[in-house]
Amino acid sequence: MEMNEKPHLLLIDGMALLFRSFFATSAMGHYFPNAEGVPTNGVQGFARHTMTAMSLFKPSHMAVCWDMGAHTFRNDLFDGYKANRPAPAPELVPQFDMTRNLSEMIGWKNYGIPGMEADDLIGSMVREWDGKSEITIVTGDKDLLQLLRPGVRIAFMKKGYAVYDFYTYDRFVEEYGITPKQFIDKKAFTGDSSDGYPGVKGIGPKTALKLIQEYGTVEGVIESLQELAPGVRKKIEVDMDMLFLSKKLAEIHCAIEMNDPIDELKIPVYDQVMRGLIEAEGYTMIVKQADSLFLK
Template sequence: MTTEEKPHILIVDGMALLFRSFFATSAMGHFFPNAAGVPTNGVQGFARHSMTAMSLFNPTHMAVCWDMGAHTFRNDLYDGYKANRPAPPEELVPQFDMARSVSELIGWKSYGEPGMEADDLIGSMVTNWEGKAEITIVSGDRDLLQLLRPGVKVALIKKGYSEYDIYTDERFIEEYGITPLQYIDKKAFTGDAADGYPGVKGIGPKTALTLLKQYGSIEGVLDALDELTPARRKRIEEGMEMLHLSRKLAEIHCDLKVSDQIEDLTLPIYDVEKRSLFEKEGYTMIMRHADSLFS
């Protein structure tokens, strides 16, 4: 099968789009409550984002991945994982379930795995369908860059609904000087302030990249500790436990079972019946946006 004949799967990081859409409008005091008074700004923004991505990337198939609760196996590994993140605003809380419902109402296949993050589902889909389809991942999370490989792109949300920073594996290697898989080891050294794990104290991004370019991996660096400056060697030796733990936290798990076939992700048809459902549920923004895209 040639590249042109392969299906093109759009994988959407639903939670990333939901959060971004919520905060973009709530900052201006816009919550778009429905008839029951429940805010819908995040939900409708998520749907609009996803529909716009469909029109931009022209996929043949689509999946939406979700976090299923705040607690995952990474919290069991490290108590501090994402511990510094504030609780979601009360206006956002009811929109988590609503967003998944809207996704299904539109006809997009939704996926979530208790104890895992959306990233792990996305990674498992990439592993499962690598070589069988072209894949475009839409998210705001740079952690997903570790999934880059031939046939897989990551489109990072940049501005508004239609501007993306698109990475291929070639662009990543040219920009960082390491492979996407080595990006996991980079994060193990540097940690991730947003996710709340420190990596190795005193090893910043520049040093981490230098070490990985020279020695290839964490294992390669550890085998060459005697070649490092005394200061770097001391930092790594003192941070050894956190280095290995940080790598476990940084790595996306790509071995979850994906039972659906690519054919199960076929794009839905937007019709009069679907339009009336949006209107009935009070999702007028979704309805108007769908009208403009698919009429």
């Protein structure tokens, strides 16, 4: 990296990659058990996905962010938060710790804080390094769109390990007609069925977008209630508490202190020693992938 060049920080949504890798192969009955008979399909897919992203995006620094258990501060705010999520498949359960351990063994910088979601860690990293670093986020989670700003792009996983749908600040504004920060207000109205909170009953994405384009924020809409069509106004009045709660649930918490020096996030070198460590764990597919990407 040239002295005057900004670092390029790659932020990996660890759980998103692990789940995606697990389901991509388990759907066909492939679990790649290790010598002890424990499935490794998620672990190996996660590492191969991450390594491919590293070779494609050529970051200078990297961090992997993890959810730490199901209970977060959002569950304290709302009992129903993510309550509709099914329990993870038994073949996936042992792979949570295995994946994190592998990630640490490889030397990638890992973050996980009990009570916080990976989104909150990623958001706090974005706040910490905004303007000081180019940032690429790899995820499958649309909630992260609210973090877009100049110098930050999101690579949404699409197909295999190498196909992504890229969102930049400009693309978002062009497509949605609001700012990424206002995406939080839009979600306050629509809720999020996958996260289990309802927003305002009867207000869909189109109406929500129109309201935010016109009045800017949830608070702006409330101040102008008298101007709204009676039907819309009534829906909002009935669900006012849930509207404000939904906004709290939708907003990524970006205030965690993430003040590790950038050198701690440097990407480790893949060499024969590292290769041996990964091979000793029985992760043959990772070794094969890493060899082809980094030992050309």
